[in-house]
Structure formats: C-alpha cells, structure tokens
Amino acid sequence: MNRLQLIEQIQQKKSFLCIGLDADLDKIPAHLLSFDDPVFEFNKQLIDATHSYCVAYKPNTAFYESRGVEGWKSLEKTIEYLNQHYPKLFTIADAKRGDIGNTSQLYAKAFFEALPFDSITVAPYMGEDSVKPFLAYPNKWVIVLALTSNKGADDFQFTSTDENEKQLLFQKVIRKTSLWGTDQNLMFVVGATRPEMLLEIRKLIPTHFLLVPGVGAQGGSLKEVAKYGMTKQCGLLVNASRSIIFADSSVNFAQSAAVEAKKMQQEMSELLSEYSANEN
Amino acid sequence: MNRLQLIEQIQQKKSFLCIGLDADLDKIPAHLLSFDDPVFEFNKQLIDATHSYCVAYKPNTAFYESRGVEGWKSLEKTIEYLNQHYPKLFTIADAKRGDIGNTSQLYAKAFFEALPFDSITVAPYMGEDSVKPFLAYPNKWVIVLALTSNKGADDFQFTSTDENEKQLLFQKVIRKTSLWGTDQNLMFVVGATRPEMLLEIRKLIPTHFLLVPGVGAQGGSLKEVAKYGMTKQCGLLVNASRSIIFADSSVNFAQSAAVEAKKMQQEMSELLSEYSANEN
Numbered sequence: 106m107n108r109l110q111l112i113e114q115i116q117q118k119k120s121f122l123c124i125g126l127d128a129d130l131d132k133i134p135a136h137l138l139s140f141d142d143p144v145f146e147f148n149k150q151l152i153d154a155t156h157s158y159c160v161a162y163k164p165n166t167a168f169y170e171s172r173g174v175e176g177w178k179s180l181e182k183t184i185e186y187l188n189q190h191y192p193k194l195f196t197i198a199d200a201k202r203g204d205i206g207n208t209s210q211l212y213a214k215a216f217f218e219a220l221p222f223d224s225i226t227v228a229p230y231m232g233e234d235s236v237k238p239f240l241a242y243p244n245k246w247v248i249v250l251a252l253t254s255n256k257g258a259d260d261f262q263f264t265s266t267d268e269n270e271k272q273l274l275f276q277k278v279i280r281k282t283s284l285w286g287t288d289q290n291l292m293f294v295v296g297a298t299r300p301e302m303l304l305e306i307r308k309l310i311p312t313h314f315l316l317v318p319g320v321g322a323q324g325g326s327l328k329e330v331a332k333y334g335m336t337k338q339c340g341l342l343v344n345a346s347r348s349i350i351f352a353d354s355s356v357n358f359a360q361s362a363a364v365e366a367k368k369m370q371q372e373m374s375e376l377l378s379e380y381s382a383n384e385n
Numbered sequence: 386m387n388r389l390q391l392i393e394q395i396q397q398k399k400s401f402l403c404i405g406l407d408a409d410l411d412k413i414p415a416h417l418l419s420f421d422d423p424v425f426e427f428n429k430q431l432i433d434a435t436h437s438y439c440v441a442y443k444p445n446t447a448f449y450e451s452r453g454v455e456g457w458k459s460l461e462k463t464i465e466y467l468n469q470h471y472p473k474l475f476t477i478a479d480a481k482r483g484d485i486g487n488t489s490q491l492y493a494k495a496f497f498e499a500l501p502f503d504s505i506t507v508a509p510y511m512g513e514d515s516v517k518p519f520l521a522y523p524n525k526w527v528i529v530l531a532l533t534s535n536k537g538a539d540d541f542q543f544t545s546t547d548e549n550e551k552q553l554l555f556q557k558v559i560r561k562t563s564l565w566g567t568d569q570n571l572m573f574v575v576g577a578t579r580p581e582m583l584l585e586i587r588k589l590i591p592t593h594f595l596l597v598p599g600v601g602a603q604g605g606s607l608k609e610v611a612k613y614g615m616t617k618q619c620g621l622l623v624n625a626s627r628s629i630i631f632a633d634s635s636v637n638f639a640q641s642a643a644v645e646a647k648k649m650q651q652e653m654s655e656l657l658s659e660y661s662a663n664e665n
Contacts, residue, residue, distance in 0.1 A: 127488075167484055167491035173499035177457040203508060204447055204481055205535035208407075211447035219453035228483060228508045230530055232537020250510055255485040257512020260561060264554065267545035274544065274554070281540060 106223045107244050108289050114160040115339045119374035123161035125346025127168045134354045144179040154359035156191050158366035163197035184220050198222040206234035213239045229278045240286045249282045251275045254296025254319030279309050288313045297325025303333035321348035331376035386503045387524050388569050394440040395619045399654035403441035405626025407448045414634045424459040434639035436471050438650035443477035464500050478502040486514035493519045509558045520566045529562050531555045534576025534599030559589050568593045577605025583613035601628035611656035
C-alpha cells in the first residue's frame, strides 16, 4: 500500500485508528475455544465487526509465536483473511525485527512475502544494513522504533548523544534513519505516553507517519497525541489493542469491540477536523 | 543449562565453538530437497556430524521465518532433536527479540517453552522491562546485543553518551543491562570484527560469557578474540555459520562441515591452553 492510499482511507473513514490484534489465548472469550483455531476465529470476528472504524490492523508476533507452529498458522490465516477481504486496510507486522544485512533480507521475505504484510516494525540498534533490506520492497513500509511507550524507554532512548548535547538517542535514531528512506516507505514508533516529545519530533520529520501505541490501557491521551503530532495529512496511526479487543469476553465480544472502536473513530473524526482538515 | 554445565562442556571438548544453523533453503545441498523437510534433514545431519567439536548450536530465526509455517516446523523439529539427542549442548535462539514487558513475556514463552531453547538473543533498545521477563526463567539465558559484527554497528552503538564522554552506547548497554541479571543468566553479543574493544568490555564484565559472531565469513580473527576476550573459565562462545555449514554442497556436506568444525575446535583447544587453562 502506498502513502496516498493510506491517506485516502483515513479521509474516507475519518479515522486513524489501528487495532492491535494481540490475541492472547488466555484472554479470548471462552466460547471460541471449541473452534479449530480459536485465535483466528477471534481475529476474524473482530475484523469483520471493526473494519469500518479503523484503517489498520497490527498483530504483535509475540502473541502468535508463544503458541509455536499453531500460532504461526493463526497469524498466516489472519493476514490472508485481511488481504482477501479487506485489501484497503493497512497491515502491520509488529515484529520488532532487525539483524545483519543478509539476515534482515530474510526477515523482509518472512513478513513481506511468506506473510504478505504492508509493513513491519524494526528495531534500530543494529543500524543501516539491518533496516535497508526492508526498504527495497516497493509499496512496503518500515516502521522504526524511535521512542517506545514503555518504562524501559528511559534506559537508553533518552541518552544524550555526542554530536549535539540536546540530541537524545531516539532523536538521533529518527534523524539518521530518516535519511535511509522517505516519508513514502518509512514511519516511526512514538509512544503516546510521551506526547510532549511530539513537537520536537515533528521538527525532525514533519511529514512522516507515526505509529503511536500507548493510548488506552497504557494511559496515553489521544487528544494530546493529535494536538502535538498531527499533520495536514494526518500523519498518525494510533494503536489500541486491549481496550478494544478485550472490551468484553462474552459471545458479544466483537460487537463490544466495534462499540469501542467506533467511540475512538468518533473522537478521531473530531480531532481530524480540529487539527488537520482545516489546513488541507 | 547452568553456567557450570556449560563450562564443563567447554573443558571436556576443549572447544568454545557455536555452530550457526542458518539453513538457507537456497544454499543447502540439492540432494536434500527430496526430503519431506529438507531444512530439518540438513540440520540433523550437520548436528550428528559436528556435535563432538562444538558446545552450542544457534539457529537464526530469520532463516526459518522466511519460509512461514513450514520454516517454523523445521525450527521446532531442530530444537526437539537437539534436546532429545544432545541435551548437554547449549542452544541459542538467535531471535533478537524485545518488546514491552507483557509482550516480552510471551517471547520468553515462545523460545523457552514452545521452543525449549536454553537462551535467546535480545535487542536492548526498549530497556529493562523488555529484557527482564526472560530472566525470570531458571537455567535459561538472555544474550543481549551489545556490539554487533555488522557495518551498521557504527550508526548507533558507538554514540558517545552523557554520563561519561568516554562511554559509548554499547558500553552503557553492557553496564546497565549487567545490573539486571548475573553472569549466571546473562551473556552479551560482541562481534569478532572489533576485537580491540574486548579489552575495554572485559573491564565492565570480567566474568560474563560473550557470544561472538563474525569469525569466518565476516572476517574476524579467532586468535584475537581469545587473546583479548578469554577469561579463566573461557567466557566465550564463538560462532561460525557459513564457513562450516556450507563448506561443501555435495552429498558429503556433513563430513566436510565436521572437518571445518574440527579445525576450529583444534585451534580453540590451543587457545584455551594458551589463554585460559594455565590460570585455572
């Protein structure tokens, strides 16, 4: 999927919601456990119920790998289902991969070919040759971890760096990594739990899309993210996982998820009017 | 596996060789392609032929994930085979994972339970809560990326940091991360392509094991790694992949791999005498 198609989706749906398909087998509704593949069934029903309110789906691979081969099968069925039934939705493999060049090529093959996702999250620690192989695929995206939403982000990401005392490591990551691609094939992860950093980040990358986790269960504010991070063309994909997909553990879980997704979409619609549409 | 058991293996075999099971389907001997699972067959024959000369095996997950569900099956069969037939060998899932705390827990489940490896490589960028869940498993190990062997290591790992102008990011990673565990459950990846850094690293972590990639195809020197990095109890696992596993693409590939592994073991035996045994 290219940038224009993504922006069109956002404008049509008045939403920049990404739903995290973090299908924890211990948390999905009990009645699904009788299905051959309960996790796929959970995802399928969620997707069917929520697709009008979001523009992207993001399975985190950990939830699938923790179930071994069976989990990998559920992930494969999920991306196939999405591509077949909802090809206009943007898909993100939240895999946080990264390895030396020839090995990252194989991760690109894993998540752009074997599992045909539109994008993958990538860890920057190993540098350019670990990121570039993903960028060689046309209409595919790399989403680089910059400033994550967790407590551990403090440990290294806020380290002051050499070239400029005021440049923190995550800013160096953004500055340097943004030279390896364009706003047509690169996005950055910036946690909603640090909205005050978004103004500084927008000085470095005024037009790139940001994938923003941390709204909802982790405590980030959607309004603040939009206020500080939104661009003329939106430039945001805000993820919610647990607050939507585990809104309800009854047989009505998918409808309850749709209600939560719709609430977020409505809030997003207002934020788009306030911070984005007027400038178009 | 605990530290003592690993050290015993090293002393018995006079080897600190780790063999990287990076089974690229495009490179394995053609006659194996008629097997149901050519990659597992390749690994099995390699392991049977080389296990006397090494103390560890390290599949890099990218080579398996690039083949989707089939690849994950090959990986599962490989670790099962190792655990069943060679339980004394140390096993490393070279997965370079890392995510927020509750998600890293699931990666720990993936690589310590669903796939019962002894250890996993982990990327440090997301900090403490991304590393700690792996450390909760007794007799399992976390191997943190510190200084990698690739060119991209220059991009961020050598960044000078705040607290001390002479402290580079990879040194900060080692210093900080080493507080989260002990030399009984933590190792670090340090590439053989920077042997001159090993002296400095040994000042920070005099007793931890280091996993050292980059000898062989990537150009690192085994002798220099031993000279600067070896401790009284060895403290090194030096990995070789391509130079051993793809030494020969004929039907004799496993014997040729054994010849290469034995060569390295013999060199290692001498290095152990020179830099380690005298101090025991």
